[in-house]
Amino acid sequence: MSFSEHSPRSRKKASEWVASFVDLWQNPDLSGSKIWKQKSLKSITFFACRMQVIPNQLLTTWPSTLEGLFLPSNYICQFPSIIDSPDFTMPALKTLNLLNNEMKSVPFKFIQRCPCLKELVIAQNPLSTEIYDIELPSITRHDFFDTLQIIDMSSCRLHHFPSFLDKCNVIEKIIMSGNSISTFSHAFVHSKMNLKDVNLSNNKLTSFLPADTKSRKRGKGRLIRLDLSHNMIGEISFDDAENFTESSHSLTEGEGSQDRFSHDRSDSTASDKSAALFSGNELNSSTVSPRLSIEDLAAEANEEIKANPADWKVTFVPESEKEQVSTIAKEPKISKPLLRDRTSFADIHLRCPTVPLPHVSFLSLRLINASANRITSLEPFVPLLIYGDLQILILSINRIREIPKEFSGELMGNLTRLDLSYNCLSLDSIPPDSFTKMAKLECLCLNGNNFTRPSPSLLSLRIENKYLVDDESVPPTEIVPGKIFLGSLQSAQSLYVLKEMKITHIISVLRLCRPYYPEDFKYLNIEADDSADFDLMRHFPEVHQFMDEALESGGTVMVHCAAGISRSATLVISYIMKNQQIRFRDAYSYVRGKRSIVSPNSGFQKQLEIFERKINVKKGGCIVS
Structure with missing residues (x-):
């Protein structure tokens, strides 16, 4: 049965349900919007609307019905003064999403007025280190510590695990990836009966051990998932034999x-x-x-x-923000x-x-x-x-x-x-x-x-x-014999391959990648997207200097991105152009002759052509090893 064949009453209910969810995508004109005339709105999204301060109207129009408030990718740094009113409350709000804004601290004053808040997403905000030392506001109306179940504070420049989470009695999922947290105690897991999922990936943890005897005695936790990837953990333990x-x-x-x-x-x-x-x-x-x-x-x-x-x-x-192809x-x-x-x-x-x-x-x-x-x-x-x-x-x-x-x-x-x-x-x-x-x-x-x-x-x-073993595509390609190699992320992950190739210096060209073996190799990390709009040429001087210093010291350099096709190839081609004073097309042909899959995106090729004019290449030529 099609929608039009339903009864008028059914169609009315369906249209009311659809109208209860509004998604305003990149729309900075909030004042003239018709959404303010709607009643009983349950969820609203303002994505990339250039919002700096949440308007009072947004919090007061549907205070009793709004369940989801999604405000990602704006410029929000504070909440409006209406939250200081003793009568203000949002009793139905369950989800608050402030992803990628300019918040300097957790909005405690607001969330204490949300007695049903279950999920708080404040990831990718420049949270101040002062959040560890602040005194929590007196909570006289609703204790959000007894309702909050999910919190995402990933990529918030945190150096310590937030202490206020100790008070979250029913927390189930914690995401703290992409920070600089160096310590985490088992005691937190032991004290949370509902905690099931902890993500501490991409931090600076050096161990995962019980903090003291007291932490071993408590046993309320029932943890199910634990992500400790991309840290510096050398010591790890889960036992309690003593x-x-x-x-x-x-x-x-x-x-x-x-x-x-x-x-x-x-x-x-x-x-x-x-x-x-x-x-x-x-x-x-x-x-x-x-x-x-x-x-x-x-x-x-x-x-x-x-x-x-x-x-x-x-x-x-x-790993590395979905850039690695899973095997x-x-x-x-x-x-x-x-x-x-x-x-x-x-x-x-x-x-x-x-x-x-x-x-x-x-x-x-x-x-x-x-x-x-x-x-x-x-x-x-x-x-x-x-x-x-x-x-x-x-x-x-x-x-x-x-x-x-x-x-x-x-x-x-x-x-x-x-x-x-x-x-x-x-x-x-x-x-x-x-x-x-x-x-x-x-x-x-x-x-x-x-x-x-x-x-x-x-x-x-x-x-x-x-x-059981890698395929033949994992080892990096030798571009300049005994000096320069071009490879993929898998090449950079294999300590055995790197040692066999006698690599000493590694250049990683990824959106997010930390050195895998900093004790064994010297690294240069270039955060770059494989996008035609990305300005990779601004990194050429830094890369060229790093490669010069490596080769002059008798070292061997490997440059890699996710697949060894576009970003890393662009850097290698630029170095050969500068070092050998040859045109882009000649350097490109040489590198592609060594590694057939090389293919810089159109934007990178234009940058290499600009670079050719910049270094004033006047001749074609061949590569001199």
């Missing part, structure tokens, strides 16, 4: 504790062995049953999945956790006595992304893989050198995706029976490590998607 007794008490004394233990006394021998095993940790029958089950955690997680199935679909954004053919998804059929902590510990117990707050973790860090061992993740529900583990671009023996056991039955690409693994460091008993493993990435041919045992693995 305080297992206290953590167990936190389970027994918490809500639903009766469901968290299996009191099966039929196998007295196994029970006695378990009690003896844990005697060193002061765990005995007088304190807590040694058969501590995690079935309840899996059951709770299953209920959440059934209630919100769409929330558990995970799509991985490639994974199948989109990974978080599935239901594997129930362990009354298998208890004690029973598992009997089989893996050397593996410490993880903190209860991390047992429900199902996704960890810690790519592009300084992690050297898989040992910290073994407890989560054996005792917990971890399904997806991404550790690409680290310094891992060995696969532990536990990775050959069947106790890691939940793992569906394991990414260890671009590490320091050799065939000798991978036991022959590794990954053979992981029943649910669907994707294994080992490409970019220190071997060019996989072993027979790796080739025989029955895994749907396995990537």
Whole structure:
């Protein structure tokens, strides 16, 4: 049945629903708009409307019906004076989006007047460091700390984790990517019962460890996703072996504790062995049953999945702002956790006595992304893989050198995706029976490590998607023999390839990219878009000087962008033009003869032609090595 065939009453309801959502796209003329005549508006968007101050009319026209207020990409730096009125309130507002504005602080005065606010997006604002020291306004009307569930403060120039988040009692998702945060305490995770998703990617974390003994004793958290990618983490831990007794008490004394233990006394021998095993940790029958089950955690997680199935679909954004082409053919998804059929902590510990117990707050973790860090061992993740529900583990671009023996056991039955690409693994460091008993493993990435041919045992693995070695396109192309190389992002990620090519200096030309191996190579980062409108020529002097200094010192330079086609090729061509005093077309032909996929966009080609006139090239010619 078409819309026109519906009854007049149905058409009226449909038109009213459509009218309740207004999107004003790049429209600076707000005063003459007809939207102010509408009634019962539920959601309104002012995108790129050159708004500097939110007009009073916007907050007072639909105070009781407006649920979503979206104001991205404006120039907003403050809220209007109407929010100081004692009678002002927006009781229906659930979402406030201030993405990419000029806010210097979190608008506490406004959000305290929004008793139902659940989501606050204030990403890409120049928040002042003073937000750590300010005194929160007295909240006399509504406590937003008890309603806020999602907060996005990514790319806000933060140097510390905001302390006011400690007061957000029902927070579920925190996005803090793209800042300069250097410390984060486990205590925050342990104290938040509803917290499921933490994104701390692209910060300056050097470790992820418990801050003190107190932080280990608290165990309310049920974290599900953790993103620590693109930091400088060398030390990482999730275990709680030293305080297992206290953590167990936190389970027994918490809500639903009766469901968290299996009191099966039929196998007295196994029970006695378990009690003896844990005697060193002061765990005995007088304190807590040694058969501590995690079935309840899996059951709770299953209920959440059934209630919100769409929330558990995970799509991985490639590194460097979607510029890397993913090598994974199948989109990974978080599935239901594997129930362990009354298998208890004690029973598992009997089989893996050397593996410490993880903190209860991390047992429900199902996704960890810690790519592009300084992690050297898989040992910290073994407890989560054996005792917990971890399904997806991404550790690409680290310094891992060995696969532990536990990775050959069947106790890691939940793992569906394991990414260890671009590490320091050799065939000798991978036991022959590794990954053979992981029943649910669907994707294994080992490409970019220190071997060019996989072993027979790796080739025989029955895994749907396995990537064991890089294809031939990963190594960079030698443009000037022994001096200048041109490559892709994958070239820059492979420490093995870079060492083999004897690279000493790297120029990264991406919109967002941090050095992967700053201890091993000297870097120059150029933030650039592959757009015809982008002025790449202004970076030519800086790039040329960097390359001159590298070559004069006897070094070797690799220039890369996402694919090694446009941005990085433009810089290499410009250097050859200047160094050899040849025309653009000659330099272009030479570079393309070495790397056939080279093709600067039309804007970059025009800039190279301008550069040719600027350096006053008067001859064609050939390249002199």
